[in-house]
Amino acid sequence: GAGVSQSPSNKVTEKGKDVELRCDPISGHTALYWYRQSLGQGLEFLIYFQGNSAPDKSGLPSDRFSAERTGGSVSTLTIQRTQQEDSAVYLCASSQDILAGYGYTFGSGTRLTVV
Amino acid sequence: AQKVTQAQTEISVVEKEDVTLDCVYETRDTTYYLFWYKQPPSGELVFLIRRNSFDEQNEISGRYSWNFQKSTSSFNFTITASQVVDSAVYFCALINNAGNMLTFGGGTRLMVKP
Numbered sequence: 001g002a003g004v005s006q007s008p009s010n011k012v013t014e015k016g017k018d019v020e021l022r023c024d025p026i027s028g029h030t031a032l033y034w035y036r037q038s039l040g041q042g043l044e045f046l047i048y049f050q051g052n053s054a055p056d057k058s059g060l061p062s063d064r065f066s067a068e069r070t071g072g073s074v075s076t077l078t079i080q081r082t083q084q085e086d087s088a089v090y091l092c093a094s095s096q097d098i099l100a101g102y103g104y105t106f107g108s109g110t111r112l113t114v115v
Numbered sequence: 116a117q118k119v120t121q122a123q124t125e126i127s128v129v130e131k132e133d134v135t136l137d138c139v140y141e142t143r144d145t146t147y148y149l150f151w152y153k154q155p156p157s158g159e160l161v162f163l164i165r166r167n168s169f170d171e172q173n174e175i176s177g178r179y180s181w182n183f184q185k186s187t188s189s190f191n192f193t194i195t196a197s198q199v200v201d202s203a204v205y206f207c208a209l210i211n212n213a214g215n216m217l218t219f220g221g222g223t224r225l226m227v228k229p
Contacts, residue, residue: 033216042221043206056215089158103150104217106160 002026004107006092012113013082021077021110025094032075033095033104034067038088046090049075082114117142119209121220128197129228136192136223138207144168146212149183149190154204154222163205166190197227 005024013019025032034046045059049069060066064082069075079086089111093104118141128134140149151163164174166183174181178195194201204224208217 031215035219043219045216045218048216050215059216091160093160103152103162103165104160105162106152108157108159111158 004092004094004105006090006107006110008110009108010111010113012115015084015114016081018078018080019082019112021079021090021092021112023075023077023092023094023107025073025075025092026096026105027073029094029096029105030072031095031097032069033093034075034077035091035093036088037091037109043091046077079112082112084114087112087114117147117209117211117218119207119218119220121205121207121223123223124221125224125226127226127228130199131196132227133193133195134197134225134227136194136205136207136225138190138192138220140188140190140207140209142209142211144211148210148212150208150210150217151181151190151192152206152208152219154206156203160206163192194225197225199227199229201225202227 004026007022030051032049035043036046037043047060047067048056064080067077089109091106091109093106095104120139122137147168149166152160153163154160164181171183180193182191204222206222207220210217
């Protein structure tokens with residue numbers, strides 16, 4: 001598609017349930033990123049995928065968080081046993097080639113609310 | 116390690132005023148890229164500008180201008196004759212040439228009142 005697509009746009013879940021957030025990057029973009037933005041806060045890096053390389057998971061806050069990217073395209077961020085502190089907007093971005101200093105193109109985000 | 120600091124968490128101006136958003140960065144690398152993004156109330160981050168570390172020439176785009184000074188490690192953003200539609204959170208970000216992710220500042224919330 002023309003932009004980065006994320007679904008769902010909003011998700012309300014009960015504490016303890018698992019959730020899956022989806023990101024469909026721009027076609028041809030090799031790099032894909034997940035960031036988290038808590039209410040009124042900046043962007044917190046979660047995970048990064050580049051081509052077929054092993055992902056950089058250094059930003060994942062706990063082992064309840066995981067992500068995969070299938071076929072070098074669509075990515076799914078999974079949060080297991082959700083907690084209230086997981087409530088945030090989860091932003092996905094893709095980039096043509098980050099090493100060349102291209103900026104990211106962001107999706108509109110998934111607003112996750114854990115009740 | 117990289118760090119981006121936006122000391123102004125919130126700025127409020129009246130329409131038509133000029134406003135400057137500050138950004139100070141830290142990096143040990145000589146080659147890096149600086150960015151500004153705008154996040155309107157709709158939530159999507161919009162790319163505004165990219166500048167590499169070897170290009171200190173200031174840039175102007177309509178009412179927007181950017182002042183990059185390596186001597187002070189700053190990349191400030193000025194909006195001239197602000198408008199209500201400029202109300203948003205603005206993020207400054209940095210990546211080095213070998214890096215694989217953008218490091219964002221905490222953002223500055225700009226409120227332009229009519």
